[in-house]
Amino acid sequence: MAVVSRGFGARRRESDPRLPPGQYLTEDFPVLSAGPTPRIEQGDWRFGIRTEGGDAVSWTWDEFMALPIEDIDTDIHCVTRWSKLGTSWRGVSLDTLLDAVETDAEYAMVHSYGGYTTNVALEDLLGGKAWVAFEFEGEPLDPEHGGPARLLVPHLYFWKSAKWVRGLTLMQDDEPGFWEQNGYNMHGDPWTEERYW
Amino acid sequence: MTVGGWRSARVVEAEQATPSARILRLQVPGWPGNDAGQHVDVRLTAEDGYQAVRSYSLGSYGTAETVELAVDEVPDGEVSPYLVRDVLPGDELEVKGPLGGYFVWRPGGQARVQLIAGGSGIVPLMAIVRAVTDAGAAASVRLLYSVRSPEDAIYREELERLTGSGGAELTWRYTREAPEGWTGPVGRLDEHGLEAAAWSPDSEPITYVCGPTGFVEHVADALVGLGHSPARVKTERFGGA
Numbered sequence: 538m539a540v541v542s543r544g545f546g547a548r549r550r551e552s553d554p555r556l557p558p559g560q561y562l563t564e565d566f567p568v569l570s571a572g573p574t575p576r577i578e579q580g581d582w583r584f585g586i587r588t589e590g591g592d593a594v595s596w597t598w599d600e601f602m603a604l605p606i607e608d609i610d611t612d613i614h615c616v617t618r619w620s621k622l623g624t625s626w627r628g629v630s631l632d633t634l635l636d637a638v639e640t641d642a643e644y645a646m647v648h649s650y651g652g653y654t655t656n657v658a659l660e661d662l663l664g665g666k667a668w669v670a671f672e673f674e675g676e677p678l679d680p681e682h683g684g685p686a687r688l689l690v691p692h693l694y695f696w697k698s699a700k701w702v703r704g705l706t707l708m709q710d711d712e713p714g715f716w717e718q719n720g721y722n723m724h725g726d727p728w729t730e731e732r733y734w
Numbered sequence: 735m736t737v738g739g740w741r742s743a744r745v746v747e748a749e750q751a752t753p754s755a756r757i758l759r760l761q762v763p764g765w766p767g768n769d770a771g772q773h774v775d776v777r778l779t780a781e782d783g784y785q786a787v788r789s790y791s792l793g794s795y796g797t798a799e800t801v802e803l804a805v806d807e808v809p810d811g812e813v814s815p816y817l818v819r820d821v822l823p824g825d826e827l828e829v830k831g832p833l834g835g836y837f838v839w840r841p842g843g844q845a846r847v848q849l850i851a852g853g854s855g856i857v858p859l860m861a862i863v864r865a866v867t868d869a870g871a872a873a874s875v876r877l878l879y880s881v882r883s884p885e886d887a888i889y890r891e892e893l894e895r896l897t898g899s900g901g902a903e904l905t906w907r908y909t910r911e912a913p914e915g916w917t918g919p920v921g922r923l924d925e926h927g928l929e930a931a932a933w934s935p936d937s938e939p940i941t942y943v944c945g946p947t948g949f950v951e952h953v954a955d956a957l958v959g960l961g962h963s964p965a966r967v968k969t970e971r972f973g974g975a
Contacts, residue, residue, distance in 0.1 A: 539777065539783075540779065548815060549786070571969060572954070719834065734737060
């Protein structure tokens with residue numbers, strides 16, 4: 538039984554069944570990054586995948602834009618407790634991207650410009666659950682929100698949706714990425730509050 | 735170190751720090767200790783079971799079972815007005831932590847340290863100032879603290895006491911209103927202000943920047959523009975309610 542905080546609750550917010558436990562609604566789009574925002578020109582941007590066997594594919598911005606593009610409407614949940622409902626994005630599905638390689642790997646390390654990494658299981662990237670997104674609410678993605686392109690894995694806490702994404706390294710065994718080495722959960726399901734170690 | 739579950743915490747002291755911010759000291763039996771720069775989740779439960787949770791940086795560090803938060807009231811907030819206006823010594827809440835293993839300072843490194851705070855972003859940097867002072871490492875530390883006006887500075891007296899005369903070097907930046915007799919610049923912190931007060935890129939400092947998103951974005955961009963390696967600039971931004 539939680540301790541009661543005397544007199545708390547006068548300013549409470551409406552609850553919403555779309556909110557995972559321990560989250561609150563925000564209308565803003567807060568920015569959380571561990572360092573300065575990298576500025577990557579579209580012309581310099583590449584997205585690549587390297588398999589566990591060492592095979593590699595990569596796309597330039599123009600090649601990427603020629604892939605099938607999907608509209609995504611989704612809620613997003615940050616481990617710092619805010620959630621934002623009904624956001625809209627455009628991007629390329631990881632199903633499309635991973636179709637380009639032969640792999641038996643079960644995990645991916647996601648790499649970003651600026652050096653950020655995060656680990657995600659392939660089963661969380663495949664099956665219409667993850668995208669590389671380059672548009673937010675009908676506009677090109679701002680650098681501070683991860684533009685030119687970021688990973689979007691909205692069923693996991695948002696630190697898994699790596700900003701400034703530049704590629705995946707596929708791996709047989711799970712390894713911790715940046716925040717996963719700094720106190721945060723290897724998987725990050727908001728509905729079961731997989732927040733911390 | 736795993737975080738573990740929620741721990742009961744009792745408010746032992748509540749001190750008005752600015753017109754909109756309060757410093758709260760919480761006694762947390764069994765607190766495992768924390769590094770300077772870490773944060774906690776704070777959970778409040780109403781009589782009818784309704785709960786809300788927010789994250790707050792710790793101004794304290796070390797192994798004591800009394801930890802310190804400084805909370806600035808967010809307009810239209812739900813949790814911060816309770817913590818700033820309503821909570822009293824003796825009241826109870828819960829904390830989980832310590833959290834975060836990146837925006838931290840630990841003794842032992844040789845690098846120079848640059849701290850840059852905007853508003854209530856001072857809180858985790860206050861923990862670092864206290865830690866470097868206790869570790870005898872303050873001579874390699876500079877703090878640049880940007881506030882709207884003198885009365886908005888949390889920890890003003892303690893900072894003035896800990897800095898200078900062999901302690902860390904403190905530079906104030908006033909963005910709206912400076913104290914009487916102030917001869918320095920007034921306005922948003924810019925590259926000139928950073929060049930004048932911060933360690934130079936040549937001296938390869940580790941820089942910690944904490945504050946509202948706009949402040950941190952602006953300062954971090956300016957640091958990179960001045961030649962600081964992005965890998966040596968650690969940021970912590972806050973926003974939302």
